Amino acid sequence: MVEVVGDLLRVAGIEVRREHPRGSLPANPSPLPSTRTADLAEAERAAGFRVLVPELLGPPEEVLLADPDPGGRPRVVTLVFRGGTVRFDQFAGNLSPLFRKTAPDAQWVELAGVPDGAIWMASPHPLTYADRTGTEYTATARLAGPTLIWDTSELITYRLEGFATLEEAVRVAQSVR
Known part of the structure; x- marks a missing residue:
């Protein structure tokens, strides 16, 4: 569900504030906690939900599982493509944000097959x-x-x-299977 309240946009698990960031971006990104590699089958078993792949990108070059609970279930599954320039994160959404972003250009956009739409952020x-x-x-904005x-x-x-234009990102998003 996408919510838009003033300058705040929310998708389950992600909160985006439409404002300029306070201070400068960090020079070096900090990785998600307890990240490890896996294959797709293991990622799906561990995550407890069907891990999807954008068909237009083909098989991922790397699969990452991050922030596991005591039973080993990761909070975030990341598929990495194109030498690390494209990331596709998946997680079971909830009401409290896992991710917070600040982007003055964030906007609500329509995405076919997604009744509530999506959020697009074009800049770092x-x-x-x-x-x-x-x-x-x-x-930092990793990509x-x-x-x-x-x-x-x-x-x-x-x-x-990791896609420069909304059109390209939407095309890839609509190929998710």
Whole structure:
């Protein structure tokens, strides 16, 4: 569900403030906590939801699982493509934000097949991740910033980073299977 309240946009698990970042972006991104590699089958078993792949990108070059609970279930599954320039994050959405972003150009956009639409951010933006204990990790816009965020009726949230234009990001997002 996408919510727009004033300068705040929300998709389950992600909160975006339409304002200029306070201060400068960090020089070095901090990785998500307890990240490890896996294959797609293992990622799906561990995540507890169906891990999807953008068909237009082909198989991922790397699959990352981050911030596991005591039973090993990751909070975030990341698929990496194009030498690390494209990331596709997936997680079971919830009401409290895992990710907070600040982007003055954030906008609500329509995405076919997604009744509530999506959020598009065209420029670099800071990202803060809150882990299971509430510890916050601040990172730069890892891939020069452009990001498309949406969720599904199954309460899975998707974040696609690394495409320069909204049109290209939407085309790839619509190939997710």
